[in-house]
Amino acid sequence: MKRNILLFKGNTSKIKNSILAHFLQFFLFLFAFCFVSPTAHTQILYDIPTQNLVLEAIDHIYNYEFGEVEPVARQIRAKYPNHPVNSMLKAMQLQWQYLPVKDNKGVSGQYLSLLHDCLAKAKVLEKNEKTRPEAAFFSMAGHGYIALMHNYNGDKLKAVSEAKQAYDYVMEGFKYMDKNPEFYFSSGLYNYYVIRYPEDHPIVKPMLFFFKDGNREEGLRQMDVAARKGVFTRTESAFYLARIFLKHELRYERAGVYLASLTQKYPNNPIFLMKYTEALLLLNKYEEAKPYLERLTKRTDKFFPIIWRTFEGLIQEKHLKNDQEAVKFYQAALRQSYDDEYTKEYHAFSYAGLARIALRAGDRKKAIGYYKKVEELAEYKALLKEAKDFFR
Template identity: 75%
Template sequence: MKRIVFFLFLLITPFAKAQLLYDAPTQNLVLEAIDHIYNYEFGAVEPLARQIRAKYPNHPVNPLLKAIQLHWQYLPVKDNKAMSGQYQSYLQECLNKAKVLEKDVKTRPEAAFFSMAGHGYIALIHNYNDDKIKAASEGKKAYNYVMDGFKYMERNPEFYFSSGLYNYYVIRYPEDHPIVKPLILFFKDGNREEGLRQMDIAARKGIFTRTESAFYLARIFLKHELRYEKASNYLSTLTQKYPNNPIFLMKNIEALLLLGQYDEAQPFLERFKRRTDKFFPIASHTFEGIVEEKHLKHDGAASKAYQAALRQPFDSEYTKEYHAFAYAGLARIALRAGDRAKATLYYKKAEELAEYKALIKEIRAYLK
């Protein structure tokens, strides 16, 4: 399940228990390595990883760190056959080594974390491939590990992230994807507001989970909760800390545009437009279209920008919604031109893609 299993990004919390709990120097090495990955400084990771391996050669932290790097370095890793194979091999190695830790009661909590991370990333691959049944099934394998995390929250704020994600998405995900409802029928009940509160605690008090907590809270506030200012606050902090991360930069621009802060967004957009690789131009063109349409009131330029975005294939995780934004923008432009037939066509195309609550509301208001 796309979001419930995003507890996978607990990727770092395991270091807070068992062997690494009392090893502050190694914790710092792991944290530094993760920060380099977030900031796209991949060449700086291996020297740190080598030191971690020297001290903990059989620990699941090593393959998981490799998998995390591949996830970001070859984003989206699913589209790179060679790297995707390595990625899944590292995840399986992580699970195998976590099983060894699970045999000892003293290292069982640590094993639970690495098992959650491994199963979560595998579920993410299934979800990227639009196989929601397999993704949900993988999530079920991790269910007991997630439940264990609830027991450790009060002792360690890192666990607030996994518990918060679960509480929120075990409610939200089946609302958006009814096909998975039978699979989670016997899952522990969730609570959306409690989930948001728990993730906020992790974003403020967590050491290793702070970044992912902030990022996924921001995405929730953009997509589901329509609390754009809160999303912008989180994303502004992330963009400052990790200036080389194009995903954080992209979402920060999005939040500013949804807030109507066009002038504030412009310098970030100019910087982002230099990223002409992967799926980033789709976002750049869509953002330009929004600025031209809503800020500068240039429908002609906006239409060209939206059409440019639509000429490129989207990534299901990161840029699908920007195609929906572009179609909706073209629909609004058609309406202002008095062409209701074209507006209807564009809104129907947007409806096929849209997942953001505000955009769905706009589309349905017109098509009703």
């Protein structure tokens, strides 16, 4: 099937809000956490010393060593002052350093400016056929991140516009996989989610007539190629595969393998630590999870208390069989507002735990209320199945 660009030219105000929201979210699945890793395909591709500098800067960012980034970035700028890699590196740093960047008003403006600067510099590269693959990658990344920002700020129409432009470059990336393994990531992500997303959200199925066909297993294979062979996208490919195995595929062992490696390589990264702890808990490896959970409990900032309190609740409920203590942790997690991007699912985990405890206490009415909240919040296949089985 061929995508029809006219889909985006109609009067979008006539599209029902629910359909628009799901349609946009389908696009954004292609970009959430996806393209934070910059790359270059002409100058830097053949400049191994500069490649190593970029990788060094990226490793510092992933490991939360933000003070170490600028001396390395300065060397890259000195050699390639007008290259989009510079803006993308800085945007990547802001994204991780001020996570979630959308909530930091003092930084989010700078973040968007860097992304627009990246796009402007990529446009220059786009004019030359030899640098077109390089331009496509940076344009895909820039438009994708801007789409995410507009989405989380509630401006759906702007987000759709940016996502549409990013989509064009995703399609272009299919042509470049054989030339550069970095594009296995975007191509694999598309192949997977163009099948998976409508399975989870049937409301978007009529719109998929306009999209290129996908292949879920091929998408997983392509992302694994990127995780093994990619230079700049290796870390994000591994992380996103782990999230897919946790969220959709219920293959917790596979997720644990990727996350164990990431946590070992980047011990200071709390997001990798968070997901690895989650994988261990879903595998019922409670004792193995404890030292990682102890590290998480030291984070009292931002949304981290939601995460570790939910994990503590799971251990109390499922490992220690102490429902009373589990309720305290679950309720404490729910008292803090969730973040759509990072902690919404942990609210769903907490509500599911409270539902199970209510059922054991013989309070079906409470369980009904809790499982309704799970249906409202959850995207994890296991949680949705648990709620569905209860109401069946």
